[in-house]
Amino acid sequence: MSLTRRCSRTACGRPAVHTLTYVYADQTAVLGPLATYAEPHAYDLCDLHAERLSAPRGWDVLRLAADPAAAGPTTDDLLALADAVREAARPAPVTVTRPAAETGREVARKGHLRMLTTD
Template sequence: MSPVRRCSRTACRQPAVFTLTYVYADSTAVLGPLAAYVEPHCYDLCAMHADRLTAPRGWEVVRLPVETAGGGPGSDDLEALADAVREAARPPARSTPPDEVGEGAETLRRGHLRVVRSDPGRGDQQRPGGPAGRPYTGPSEPR
């Protein structure tokens, strides 16, 4: 196997010098310097195919400058930029306490399960309980 990475386009045998990745949430294609590692959802492109790159209608293409001199930064700048774009696309965190009954603050998540605690600012108001006002402890174990 050759240590030189090739262009991802079919039948192109030129060496790759750019990496293309997509941020679907923002309808953005990011074209930057060759990534340090091969990523499964990124495309390595040669100079010719990078110059001819077009994005679908309504999408934006972000072209990062490529340093031609060696000794550039050691980290993968393209991946960092894609992460920054994803972070900016996330909705802002809710800053006001929830007003609805039964809503609380999520404290832990494991897979599809999550632990939710009631809002500490509410005190004993609307505290969920079991029969006779006792705290609900979950289903009882079979005897």
């Protein structure tokens, strides 16, 4: 008994041949050949739904053509995709800036707020 993956679209029973992933940081939808393994944040699509795919307004759709000579994704492809996902998930660095030299003196404080006078 062979277990083929089906299209992720509701009520579609066609076999999946493409995988759709999103790179939220770049506002890009990436549609490529069927991934080797089903991933929780990727969507498997049949030819019909892959052809009709549209992205939200302001987003780009990157359609990766399947290499007919390749039997599946290469190790380089999988590593590049994993690196892109890790980069997109990495939080932006937080920079703490110190205020310029304060003028005046502190006359009141409430929590982290201070009231200064400009004598």
